[in-house]
Amino acid sequence: MHRLALPLFAAIVALVPLVPGVSVFWITLLDNIGLASLVVMGLVLLTGVGGMTSFGQAAFCGFAAYTTAVMTAKFGWSPWLSLPVALLVTGLAAVVLGLVTVRLSGHFLPLGTIAWGIALYYAFGKLEILGRHDGISGIPPLSLFGISLVDPRAAYYVIWGAVLGAAILTMNLLDSRTGRAIRALRGGRVAAEAFGIEPARMKLAVFVYAALLAGLSGWLYAHVQRAVNPTPFGVHPGIEYLFMAVAGGAGQVWGAIVGAGLVTFLKDALQRIVPALFGTSAQYETIVFGLLLVVILQVAKDGLWPRIAGLFPSPPPAPVDIAAEPLPGRARATAEPLLEVADIRKTFGGLVAVNDVSLRVKRGEIVALIGPNGAGKSTTFNLITGVLPANGGSISVSGERIDGARPQAIAARGVARTFQHVKLLPEMSVLDNVAIGAHLRGEAGFISGLLRLDRAEERRMLGEAARQIARVGLAEHMHKPAGSLALGQQRIVEIARALCLAPDLLLLDEPAAGLRHFEKAALADLLRQLRAEGVAVLLVEHDMGFVMSLTDHVVVLDFGTRIAEGPPAEIKRNPAVLAAYLGAEA
Numbered sequence: 001m002h003r004l005a006l007p008l009f010a011a012i013v014a015l016v017p018l019v020p021g022v023s024v025f026w027i028t029l030l031d032n033i034g035l036a037s038l039v040v041m042g043l044v045l046l047t048g049v050g051g052m053t054s055f056g057q058a059a060f061c062g063f064a065a066y067t068t069a070v071m072t073a074k075f076g077w078s079p080w081l082s083l084p085v086a087l088l089v090t091g092l093a094a095v096v097l098g099l100v101t102v103r104l105s106g107h108f109l110p111l112g113t114i115a116w117g118i119a120l121y122y123a124f125g126k127l128e129i130l131g132r133h134d135g136i137s138g139i140p141p142l143s144l145f146g147i148s149l150v151d152p153r154a155a156y157y158v159i160w161g162a163v164l165g166a167a168i169l170t171m172n173l174l175d176s177r178t179g180r181a182i183r184a185l186r187g188g189r190v191a192a193e194a195f196g197i198e199p200a201r202m203k204l205a206v207f208v209y210a211a212l213l214a215g216l217s218g219w220l221y222a223h224v225q226r227a228v229n230p231t232p233f234g235v236h237p238g239i240e241y242l243f244m245a246v247a248g249g250a251g252q253v254w255g256a257i258v259g260a261g262l263v264t265f266l267k268d269a270l271q272r273i274v275p276a277l278f279g280t281s282a283q284y285e286t287i288v289f290g291l292l293l294v295v296i297l298q299v300a301k302d303g304l305w306p307r308i309a310g311l312f313p314s315p316p317p318a319p320v321d322i323a324a325e326p327l328p329g330r331a332r333a334t335a336e337p338l339l340e341v342a343d344i345r346k347t348f349g350g351l352v353a354v355n356d357v358s359l360r361v362k363r364g365e366i367v368a369l370i371g372p373n374g375a376g377k378s379t380t381f382n383l384i385t386g387v388l389p390a391n392g393g394s395i396s397v398s399g400e401r402i403d404g405a406r407p408q409a410i411a412a413r414g415v416a417r418t419f420q421h422v423k424l425l426p427e428m429s430v431l432d433n434v435a436i437g438a439h440l441r442g443e444a445g446f447i448s449g450l451l452r453l454d455r456a457e458e459r460r461m462l463g464e465a466a467r468q469i470a471r472v473g474l475a476e477h478m479h480k481p482a483g484s485l486a487l488g489q490q491r492i493v494e495i496a497r498a499l500c501l502a503p504d505l506l507l508l509d510e511p512a513a514g515l516r517h518f519e520k521a522a523l524a525d526l527l528r529q530l531r532a533e534g535v536a537v538l539l540v541e542h543d544m545g546f547v548m549s550l551t552d553h554v555v556v557l558d559f560g561t562r563i564a565e566g567p568p569a570e571i572k573r574n575p576a577v578l579a580a581y582l583g584a585e586a
């Protein structure tokens, strides 16, 4: 996003009502677009960025709208005083519903939001204090410095001021440590947890934030409409909000405004045009509206905003301060061996994937874990990093037991890994992907991200990421989407991400797969350097030349069982190892 885009947009928003010919009708339409934009911006974060589809956002508008309606129309509070109360009620409702909802996965999550969306709609319509289906009327308008904002033009400035404020906060958030963690949720929990991210907490935070934006919209709506009833807070409007998010481009803040504008405008235009064409009683407009949305989704699969943005030259990437002061280090583990795995066992049903395997890795040592496909190497990595619980045995890092610990706690002990099947966010830049590795070394939270109080730390995090990217030789690719790199290079990006953790123990699962000869040589150099720095490396690799020239010690697995261990020269001649490999070949 160009840095002039925001001031330009603000200027246009400010000038629109002053343009001759912009009637009250248009201003009212723009007011509605602004109100919807607020809700949809929350959905951008929730659905587009965080991957949680919600059909129930309209209900959160309802919580705030009804709260302020009761407080102001029944108890005579001033609208401004009822704003914090309305947001508090909405936020509390979001915490309760979020705790239930974000635990759901797959299609259960959207279904869950539909379920409580329907339930709340009927609750709004049944409660005596909320006026049942008639709702509450006689809500006072907003007023500012004693001037009542009944004129849609006055409300326009309040609404669009809120939209701009929300857009700024949301963009700040996306561009922060928390924002990267939220984006990481889409890549699945395993990769996120491996770098210390707490998916459940992140999801709940996003859920509450999206609900508060919807709440702000509901509060504004109540005082602009001066009356509320259950209709705008049901699942049907919830579906429309989701449509706006998708049509605009669900991952982008500006997409929210584009989507809200397009859908609101279309609906209004059709309500006027279609009855004129087909007669007033037929109500074909809903059908035409539905068909048009299908067409929009077909024409612009990623939404309209990326298309609009594509018309303008993309701004140069923000410069990264590669010389930024390093992030604080961790207390180093010193006791040897750094990693001690004793008799660990993992069964999947009747299959013994890891059969009482023991191994140890010291500081400044590269140990290879080799064996034919299906030998249990990746499963061993998953046991060490807490992705899978072991069925027996023990795992210690520097003498302290880590088996049974959560992946985040193990990462905090200085254990970093790469994945056999690359787990990067393909649309996110290499830089941002790698910076996720530094998550545990920063501490800026949600609020400091929103308010941009995190800039000093953020500069250091990105600086660290840039240094590690340069170290693995990918500096020229830093600003490209990770998915645009060759698969072999993506494995190297994962190594840079792991290095951002400042690991004591580095677990690499087939890092040389897909690399060309000179790239393998560079990787071997890097691993030697890390060894010299005292990092302990456990390496799964199939390229025997690579393994034998580099490692200090080799552990061989076959069908989950350790069949040999020793220095590379011995392993090369070991008859059991040769048989396992020849057997696998045959």
Ligand code: ADP
Pocket (backbone or CB within 6 Å): 348, 351, 353, 371, 372, 373, 374, 375, 376, 377, 378, 379, 380
């Ligand atoms: P390697 O990495 O050595 O090729 P893995 O550790 O991936 O082998 O797999 C070891 C064995 O465990 C294989 O037979 C594999 O099919 C099985 N396995 C791995 N993960 C699972 C799982 N989550 N569920 C069931 N079986 C699994």
Ligand code: MG
Pocket (backbone or CB within 6 Å): 377, 378, 379, 420
């Ligand atoms: Mg494997």
